[in-house]
Amino acid sequence: MIDKEKIERAVRLFLEGIGENPDREGLKETPTRIARMWEEFESMRSFDMKLFEEFGEYNEMVLVKDIRFYSFCEHHLLPFFGYVHIAYIPNGVICGLSKLIRAVRALSLRLQVQERLTEEIADFLEKELNPKGVGVVISAEHLCMSIRGAMSPGHLTVTSALRGIFLKDIKTREEFLKLISG
Numbered sequence: 685m686i687d688k689e690k691i692e693r694a695v696r697l698f699l700e701g702i703g704e705n706p707d708r709e710g711l712k713e714t715p716t717r718i719a720r721m722w723e724e725f726e727s728m729r730s731f732d733m734k735l736f737e738e739f740g741e742y743n744e745m746v747l748v749k750d751i752r753f754y755s756f757c758e759h760h761l762l763p764f765f766g767y768v769h770i771a772y773i774p775n776g777v778i779c780g781l782s783k784l785i786r787a788v789r790a791l792s793l794r795l796q797v798q799e800r801l802t803e804e805i806a807d808f809l810e811k812e813l814n815p816k817g818v819g820v821v822i823s824a825e826h827l828c829m830s831i832r833g834a835m836s837p838g839h840l841t842v843t844s845a846l847r848g849i850f851l852k853d854i855k856t857r858e859e860f861l862k863l864i865s866g
């Protein structure tokens with residue numbers, strides 16, 4: 685649960701901590717803005733995952749490439765962002781594109797690490813769709829790496845999570861990786 689009052693107090697303290705005056709014109713609404721923003725993220729977390737029954741034997745891969753996402757690195761509270769690529773082999777049910785986008789948003793708009801986000805998307809789809817297999821690849825730029833430390837702007841971190849047939853069958857895995865790199 686979001687405690688807006690706590691966020692506001694913390695942001696105010698943070699501003700003081702970095703030597704700012706939290707009461708100056710540009711900053712005086714900032715604690716409230718940040719509290720409202722996190723409340724908005726929280727509200728996107730639950731949604732109804734409507735599925736479509738697919739009649740007949742559709743055994744081909746369903747692939748959705750380049751789903752834009754934004755998340756926050758839990759080590760620095762800075763954004764990391766990029767693309768999620770999702771593929772699955774259905775087992776009687778498929779879901780609409782908008783549901784995949786909402787699932788990605790629900791799992792990413794919180795404090796995360798990229799590896800866990802990748803696993804959580806794969807686990808979520810496995811649970812909801814019960815497919816024959818799932819593959820998730822995320823490529824992302826981390827602001828905490830781009831603006832400090834290694835200072836490598838534009839550098840991408842790539843993570844993947846494979847389940848079911850994507851793990852067991854080399855051909856399926858290769859097809860997936862070929863389709864997302866093309």
Ligand SMILES: [Zn+2]
Nearest residue numbers: 757759760828
């Ligand atoms: Zn970080």
